[in-house]
Amino acid sequence: MRRLHPDLLAALPPTVQRPAYDRGRLASGIVHLGIGAFVRAHLAVAVERALEQHPQDRRWGIVGVSMRQADTFDALAPQAGLYTLAVRDAASDGTPRQRLQVIGCVRELLVAPREPQAVIDRIAAPEAAIVSLTITEKGYHASGEGSAVDLIVRGLALRRARGLAGLTLLSLDNLPSNGRRLRERVLARVAEAGAAVREPEGFADWIDARCSFPCSMVDRIVPRTTLSDVQAVSTSLGAHDAWPVLAEPFTDWAVEDRFVAGRPAFDPMLVRVVPEAAPWEQVKLRLVNGAHSQIAYLGAMARWPTVDAAIAQGVLAAHIEALLRDEVEPTLGALAGWERNAYRDALMQRWRNPALAHRCQQIAMDGSQKIPQRWVAPLRERLAAGLPVTRMALGVAAWLHYLRGRDEAGEAYAIDDPLAAALRSLPVEGEPELAAQALLAFEPVFGPQAGHPELTARVAAHLRALRGQGVAATLAAMAR
Numbered sequence: 001m002r003r004l005h006p007d008l009l010a011a012l013p014p015t016v017q018r019p020a021y022d023r024g025r026l027a028s029g030i031v032h033l034g035i036g037a038f039v040r041a042h043l044a045v046a047v048e049r050a051l052e053q054h055p056q057d058r059r060w061g062i063v064g065v066s067m068r069q070a071d072t073f074d075a076l077a078p079q080a081g082l083y084t085l086a087v088r089d090a091a092s093d094g095t096p097r098q099r100l101q102v103i104g105c106v107r108e109l110l111v112a113p114r115e116p117q118a119v120i121d122r123i124a125a126p127e128a129a130i131v132s133l134t135i136t137e138k139g140y141h142a143s144g145e146g147s148a149v150d151l152i153v154r155g156l157a158l159r160r161a162r163g164l165a166g167l168t169l170l171s172l173d174n175l176p177s178n179g180r181r182l183r184e185r186v187l188a189r190v191a192e193a194g195a196a197v198r199e200p201e202g203f204a205d206w207i208d209a210r211c212s213f214p215c216s217m218v219d220r221i222v223p224r225t226t227l228s229d230v231q232a233v234s235t236s237l238g239a240h241d242a243w244p245v246l247a248e249p250f251t252d253w254a255v256e257d258r259f260v261a262g263r264p265a266f267d268p269m270l271v272r273v274v275p276e277a278a279p280w281e282q283v284k285l286r287l288v289n290g291a292h293s294q295i296a297y298l299g300a301m302a303r304w305p306t307v308d309a310a311i312a313q314g315v316l317a318a319h320i321e322a323l324l325r326d327e328v329e330p331t332l333g334a335l336a337g338w339e340r341n342a343y344r345d346a347l348m349q350r351w352r353n354p355a356l357a358h359r360c361q362q363i364a365m366d367g368s369q370k371i372p373q374r375w376v377a378p379l380r381e382r383l384a385a386g387l388p389v390t391r392m393a394l395g396v397a398a399w400l401h402y403l404r405g406r407d408e409a410g411e412a413y414a415i416d417d418p419l420a421a422a423l424r425s426l427p428v429e430g431e432p433e434l435a436a437q438a439l440l441a442f443e444p445v446f447g448p449q450a451g452h453p454e455l456t457a458r459v460a461a462h463l464r465a466l467r468g469q470g471v472a473a474t475l476a477a478m479a480r
């Protein structure tokens, strides 16, 4: 089978959507740090649509930068940046179906550790207008040489030295106030690396005056591509695509319109430009991601391997729906355009998608980085208001149970988390009260306040049930 390549585009099956604009004439207006599956199924798709709708505006090609490995480069460079998006769901009778689209807007690939100067040069190029990021939650802790934040600072310093305009720095990670967080990291790096920058004088002010850091909420479920997905997509395409990406049909992006150097003319069907993204981030992080993490830990322990397999368990679906409705939604204020019942129903439907095979273990990774914004703030708010947290506490107990490193059938798995060593040194298999206390006192996740006694008792009771009866029976008992 021939490799996916621009020369082959015309020969693809007619059902495959493909770039309808002149790829060869795109400039590199966007430099994206962290060119993983997520951004290829989200930002790139929105940019692709804009290029199709406004083919005369050729500014918005993407330079895709891998922050660690060369795997994306190795897959996509021989394809001249082309790759396939497979949008998957099922027909009403349950038959899985997919729609294929070859995306063309990624026009160059770089591997940061291999050629950091090339990344800096792309950021400092006159045509660059947006530097976007998907570096995951843990990426915002790293600021050393070669980190995303460091490359940005060096790129901006070069822009300034060349007398170029500032640009938009756009975080697409699942963090509250992601733009503000990025700005803080960038300015902290400037302070730290001051001496390394040629003209440190006034640099921070230059950044603040010339650059912008819009916040945004991004939402699309993108499971990791497996080898069998590669084969299935390649077969349907009639060409070998070394790394297609998969996604659900749903896609949402609420972004603040603070692009100092222009932006693609996004289709309002795909992108909502909002004055303030924070309320949307909160809705999304607490509902979509918060419940997702619960499904992941409960599912991984019960050996329900994927989200759809887990949510097909009536007891879990009932718990998750009640968690959203009774405990999480009341922590969220009214928001124009957000209708809670419809949002919840749609969410339950998204999780039932049988064609995604989104693995619980994938979502379970990096818990220490995800849980603070997903669970801790709403937990604290409810506790402070004296409201029950029974269902939220089950999530904490499930994570604690998960940290023992083996599921209900005794099968072992690794804890994939930057704080794994510290977490594993907690007495996770000790007396439930002690285990709960120790976890809730784990500052990097739960903050400096010691665990609330009510929460500790709840978590301990759930943990005892999870250990004694297992996930399914614990959920069944909660339904009574």
Ligand code: CS2
Residues within 6 Å of the ligand: 174, 218, 219, 220, 221, 222, 288, 289, 292, 293, 362, 363, 364, 370
């Ligand atoms: C998931 C998210 O892996 C995870 O932690 O909760 O990646 C989730 O699928 C997306 O945020 C959905 O928009």
